[in-house]
Every structure is written in C-alpha cells, then in structure tokens.
Amino acid sequence: MMFWVDRRAIGIALILNRSAxxxxxxxxxxxxxxxxxxxxxxxxxxEKLRQMPDVQPEHFCPLGAHEWLVIEGKVxxxxxxxxxxxxxxxxxxxxxxxxxxxxxxxxxxxxxxxLVKLRKVWPAHEPVFFFAQESITEPKKWWYRTKxxxxxxxxxxxxxxxxxxxxxxxxxxxxxxxxxxxxxxDIIFCGQPLVDRVLxxxxxxxxxxx
Numbered sequence: 001m002m003f004w005v006d007r008r009a010i011g012i013a014l015i016l017n018r019s020a021x022x023x024x025x026x027x028x029x030x031x032x033x034x035x036x037x038x039x040x041x042x043x044x045x046x047e048k049l050r051q052m053p054d055v056q057p058e059h060f061c062p063l064g065a066h067e068w069l070v071i072e073g074k075v076x077x078x079x080x081x082x083x084x085x086x087x088x089x090x091x092x093x094x095x096x097x098x099x100x101x102x103x104x105x106x107x108x109x110x111x112x113x114x115l116v117k118l119r120k121v122w123p124a125h126e127p128v129f130f131f132a133q134e135s136i137t138e139p140k141k142w143w144y145r146t147k148x149x150x151x152x153x154x155x156x157x158x159x160x161x162x163x164x165x166x167x168x169x170x171x172x173x174x175x176x177x178x179x180x181x182x183x184x185x186d187i188i189f190c191g192q193p194l195v196d197r198v199l200x201x202x203x204x205x206x207x208x209x210x
Contacts, residue, residue, distance in 0.1 A: 042132050043142050045165050049154055059150050060130070063143040071129060071143055071171075078175040079190055090139040091167065093180040093188050101195040103209050105187040105202075117205035121197050122148035126172075130154060133167035136183055155181070 039047070050057045063071070080088070081095045089095055096102060105114060122128075126148040131141040146154075151170045166183040177191025189198045189209075202209040 040134060042134055042165055046132050046142060046144070049157060052153065052157060055150055055153055059146060060154075061145045063129075063145055068141070068143050072141065074175050075171055075178065079178055088139075090133075090137055091182075093182065093190075096188075096190060100190055101192040103189045103195045103198050103202075105189070105198075105207065105209050106185075114207050117207055118198070118201060119152055120201055121194070122152050122170075124149040129171040129173060131169055131171065132165050136166055 049055065050060050076092070079096055079100060080092050081097050083095060105118070124147065128146060128148060128151050130144040130146050130151055134140040134142075155170075167181070169178060169180040171178045172191070172194075177189070177194035179194065180188040180190070182188065189195050198209055201207070
C-alpha cells in the first residue's frame with residue numbers, strides 16, 4: 001500500500017513545530033513524518049513505545065529539533081569532560097567528567113530482578129528527558145519529555161525484547177544527573193543525587209553496584 005503525503009503539509013508542520021513549545025504540534029509533526037516513512041529504525045521503535053497500553057502518548061512527548069540543540073549543549077556541559085569538538089566520541093559516557101560522581105550496574109541481563117528492585121530510584125512524577133541514540137557510532141539522539149513513572153516503563157520494555165535501540169538514557173531536566181544504558185547491558189548512573197540514591201537502594205536490595 002502506498003501512502004502519499006503533501007510536501008506542503010510537511011512544511012507547515014515544520015513551521016508550527018519550530019514555533020511551539022507544547023506537545024500537541026510536535027506529535028502532529030511526528031505523525032506526518034511517520035506517514036512519509038522518514039524515520040530511521042531507532043525512531044520507529046521509540047514510536048512503538050509511545051503506543052504501549054501503559055504509556056499515554058501525551059506523557060511521552062517528542063521534542064522539536066530546535067530544542068535538541070539546547071538540551072544536548074547543556075548535557076555536554078554538565079557531563080562530558082571538556083575536549084575539542086574533533087575529539088568528542090560518539091558515546092558521551094566514555095568521556096565523563098573526572099569529578100563526576102558515577103556508579104555502574106553491570107550485566108543487567110544476568111539479574112532479572114535488578115531492574116525491579118531499582119524502580120524506587122525514579123520518583124513517579126519527577127520530570128525527565130528521555131533520549132535514544134541512532135547507533136554506537138552515530139551521535140545523533142532523539143529527545144523526549146516525560147516523567148519518572150513513564151521512564152521506568154520504557155526502561156523495562158526495552159529490556160524485555162530485542163530492539164534496534166542500543167544506546168539510550170534518561171536525563172534530569174535540571175541536568176543534575178543522567179543515566180546511560182549501554183549496548184553492553186550496563187547502566188551508568190551519573191551525578192551525585194542519582195548516585196546517592198542508587199548506592200543506598202543497592203545496599204538495601206543487595207544489588208552489586210560499583
């Protein structure tokens with residue numbers, strides 16, 4: 001079946017998306033691009049997550065490209081070791097600031113109960129950003145606005161079955177902490193507020209976190 005999308009509609013959606021801060025227009029723009037078959041596999045997979053029965057799409061909102069640059073700039077400043085642009089690696093977590101508090105939960109697949117025990121790390125209504133990276137070698141990320149409870153559902157869902165999503169994470173909207181989920185099945189917790197929570201919970205739940 002062929003699906004035709006008027007290029008004028010895409011242009012109008014682009015203009016509206018750039019000028020709006022709300023979720024509705026960004027979602028409408030997403031729909032246009034999805035119909036046009038313009039999404040890469042990672043982005044298509046995230047759209048499937050947004051359609052899960054236990055996730056309300058308006059609570060997992062895609063951000064416009066104009067917002068990505070601002071968010072990524074702040075994330076880089078908060079978490080990456082200062083390096084020349086030409087020396088930046090595609091995986092930010094490989095160049096974390098030396099003075100940044102970090103904790104790692106390795107080989108998550110080996111302990112199926114670890115994620116369930118760590119659920120308390122995320123307050124249900126805490127506002128966060130969710131991102132999914134194109135690939136291990138491609139630094140481009142897709143950004144979304146959501147809350148702790150939804151972020152948990154995403155975390156659990158991605159681990160339940162194979163997906164094209166290899167590198168992704170969650171970032172505090174005030175950039176105090178970040179969480180990176182790696183292609184090696186490790187979870188890297190960054191930032192003192194999150195690390196303190198994780199280490200305390202890990203000790204209580206007998207989860208080995210280094």
